Amino acid sequence: MGKLSRSDIFEAIFWLLIAVIFFVVSFSFNQPIEIYKFGATGWPRVILFLMALVALGNFYHAYSKGSKAQEGRVGAKENDEPIEYTSIGQYFKTGMVLILPLLYALSLKPVGFYSGTPIFIALIMIAWGERRVRFILTNTVLIYAILIGLFMLVLNAPLPQGNMSPFYDISAFMLKTKTQLDQMF
Amino acid sequence: MIENFLAGTATLFGDPFTIGIFVFGVLGGMLFGAIPGVSMLTLAAILLPFTADLSPAQGVMLFAVIYCTGTYGGAITAILFNIPGAPENAPTAFDGYPMTQKGMAGKAVGAAVLCSAIGGVASALVMMSATEPLAQWAIMNIGPPEIFALVFFGLAVASSVGGRTIWKGWLSVLLGLLIATIGQDPVGGINRFNFGYSDLAAGIAFVPAILGFFAVSEIFIQAEKNVSGKYLAPKFNVDFPSFFELWAHKIAVVRSILVGFFCGILPGIGATLAAFMGYGEAVRWSKNKAEFGTGKLEGVISSETANNAATGAAMIPLLALGLPGGALTAMMVAVFQMHDLEPGPLVFYNSPELIWIVFAAMFYANLSILFVGLIETKTILYLLKIPFQFLAPMILMLASIGAYISRGLVLDVIVMFIAGIIGFLLRRSGYSIPGIVLGLILGKIGEQNFAQGMQMVHYDLGTYFSRPICTILIVAGVLTLLKSLHSAFFQKPKVT
Numbered sequence A: 001m002g003k004l005s006r007s008d009i010f011e012a013i014f015w016l017l018i019a020v021i022f023f024v025v026s027f028s029f030n031q032p033i034e035i036y037k038f039g040a041t042g043w044p045r046v047i048l049f050l051m052a053l054v055a056l057g058n059f060y061h062a063y064s065k066g067s068k069a070q071e072g073r074v075g076a077k078e079n080d081e082p083i084e085y086t087s088i089g090q091y092f093k094t095g096m097v098l099i100l101p102l103l104y105a106l107s108l109k110p111v112g113f114y115s116g117t118p119i120f121i122a123l124i125m126i127a128w129g130e131r132r133v134r135f136i137l138t139n140t141v142l143i144y145a146i147l148i149g150l151f152m153l154v155l156n157a158p159l160p161q162g163n164m165s166p167f168y169d170i171s172a173f174m175l176k177t178k179t180q181l182d183q184m185f
Numbered sequence B: 001m002i003e004n005f006l007a008g009t010a011t012l013f014g015d016p017f018t019i020g021i022f023v024f025g026v027l028g029g030m031l032f033g034a035i036p037g038v039s040m041l042t043l044a045a046i047l048l049p050f051t052a053d054l055s056p057a058q059g060v061m062l063f064a065v066i067y068c069t070g071t072y073g074g075a076i077t078a079i080l081f082n083i084p085g086a087p088e089n090a091p092t093a094f095d096g097y098p099m100t101q102k103g104m105a106g107k108a109v110g111a112a113v114l115c116s117a118i119g120g121v122a123s124a125l126v127m128m129s130a131t132e133p134l135a136q137w138a139i140m141n142i143g144p145p146e147i148f149a150l151v152f153f154g155l156a157v158a159s160s161v162g163g164r165t166i167w168k169g170w171l172s173v174l175l176g177l178l179i180a181t182i183g184q185d186p187v188g189g190i191n192r193f194n195f196g197y198s199d200l201a202a203g204i205a206f207v208p209a210i211l212g213f214f215a216v217s218e219i220f221i222q223a224e225k226n227v228s229g230k231y232l233a234p235k236f237n238v239d240f241p242s243f244f245e246l247w248a249h250k251i252a253v254v255r256s257i258l259v260g261f262f263c264g265i266l267p268g269i270g271a272t273l274a275a276f277m278g279y280g281e282a283v284r285w286s287k288n289k290a291e292f293g294t295g296k297l298e299g300v301i302s303s304e305t306a307n308n309a310a311t312g313a314a315m316i317p318l319l320a321l322g323l324p325g326g327a328l329t330a331m332m333v334a335v336f337q338m339h340d341l342e343p344g345p346l347v348f349y350n351s352p353e354l355i356w357i358v359f360a361a362m363f364y365a366n367l368s369i370l371f372v373g374l375i376e377t378k379t380i381l382y383l384l385k386i387p388f389q390f391l392a393p394m395i396l397m398l399a400s401i402g403a404y405i406s407r408g409l410v411l412d413v414i415v416m417f418i419a420g421i422i423g424f425l426l427r428r429s430g431y432s433i434p435g436i437v438l439g440l441i442l443g444k445i446g447e448q449n450f451a452q453g454m455q456m457v458h459y460d461l462g463t464y465f466s467r468p469i470c471t472i473l474i475v476a477g478v479l480t481l482l483k484s485l486h487s488a489f490f491q492k493p494k495v496t
Helices: A006-029 A042-065 A088-111 A113-127 A133-154 A167-184 B002-013 B016-034 B040-053 B056-081 B087-101 B105-141 B144-160 B166-180 B198-202 B206-227 B243-247 B250-265 B270-285 B297-321 B327-338 B345-350 B352-385 B388-407 B410-428 B433-456 B461-466 B468-490
Strands: none
Touching: A006 A042, A006 B166, A042 B166, A042 B433, A088 A113, A088 B206, A088 B388, A088 B410, A113 A133, A113 A167, A113 B388, A133 A167, A133 B388, B002 B016, B002 B352, B016 B040, B016 B056, B016 B352, B040 B056, B040 B206, B040 B327, B040 B388, B056 B087, B056 B105, B056 B297, B056 B327, B056 B352, B087 B105, B087 B270, B087 B297, B087 B433, B105 B243, B105 B250, B105 B297, B105 B352, B144 B166, B144 B270, B144 B433, B144 B461, B144 B468, B166 B433, B166 B468, B206 B388, B206 B410, B206 B433, B250 B270, B250 B297, B270 B297, B270 B433, B297 B327, B297 B345, B297 B352, B345 B352, B388 B410, B410 B433, B461 B468
């Protein structure tokens, strides 16, 4: 196995899979373009070919020299201490930090910004390991107030309103209040 | 030129409302550039509809000022949090963030302030004196083959900086290039890799991708350290660099001004490539190459001088040819169009007052970086004292709004967080995020110019080598690749 680690094998499979899947998908738009000989697939297929080739080079490098940083690489952060997980709890906590924002993004269309944001802010603080209830509540309100003040009141930026009751009604209430404030001042 | 400049200055400072817009642009650009998660592009996207109520000169001037000060502002977050405010600040983080970790944040930010101002002012002066002849030269000598060759050279340089090994550097750039192919192809408009989602027909927007790869992935990295108890708060420090420390890097400054200006003048390339090449050249000419990436002041100086030197130059293709050099200059085209104007050679004859008020505003905006920047920096460094449990959700929220506002699509927020997760996993494995982003930005430009170039030369690649600038750039790119290939096979791994 040379100096290969499990992650080196995963990486090689990942890159080769991307190259193969995208190459197969490229047949779905393999139409000729009258004014351009290489068509819509020429450029992406060259990239995919190079990607497969470099992935093999990367695999060979890991096999023969291990996955340590090459001498003189700039910006590689090779001095960073690798993070090793010692318990399932750590996997769970990191997983929560990764998944929560994605769930928030997916909920923006039905729930909207105005209702979903305070819940997300509080949850992300909990996922970060914060357990002081007063800290979470105070900072959730503070961050929410800053965002609403800056983007809704000052900059008048359009934010997602949601399309599901009662969240849509909450957004409508916020916007109505803002209009009333505008009229007052 | 001096009369025109004075006339532009008089118009700029002769009207209190115009002064107000200028001051708003200076402070807004710096502030939005320096807040992690949003950028000058967020501010520009929000302000775009409001420019309809301004005069054309005021509208374009506002965006030009935001461009200058926002480019500097993005360095602050790159240095303090490893989150570049814009792609052109990515190389600044290579050495700026390690400096913060060592307790030298003040020195790094101070150098960024001074070098951004020097690069920007130098660029503004050259822009004022040479826009017309340079535009003429560019029209005669720079075509699609040259732009493709420059993209090739830029990507070759980008793959050689960042990434734990050269292979990982290349894979990062190739991933960026692949992401750039999502959406319509630039010649025939055929949908590629949209996997049935109609929103993807317009491609992956670059603002959410950048926010995801840089800002969100950095939050995830810090969160992982926090979970495993390895999170260390950055060290607070407000010591600025001394005059002698900066004077020692005068050659790096001059070199980066030249590199930045040359890259900025080329349509579609902009400040991002300028910053990478400025940094890459600093590494190439240095006697202590190994020190780069570990917190070397010269790294910050080279990158920040080059990206601000590109701001003035980027106005040349925009004003002279009507070709934007980046996202913000593309928004300036929209400002022109909102006022029924088309940027291009005729603007010089039809609206000279607009040109000179913009030139004067850019000159003064770069000067104000020096004065306002130094005052602002002392305050902004206190961001390091805010606990990350507060800062993390704040950055995530600002990034979400920044991603959403640019096109008003929830899909962009989803793309941003997916990019964040991918960025997190790739960074853990030693891949280069700046490489991915540069591939993403330059991919479409490269493909478009390659296609146009091939049509121009009737698919005869040999013709590329009959064009001197093209030949030099391709040969330089190939040599860069060969050198890194040599090191990949014959260099021993670092002993850690």
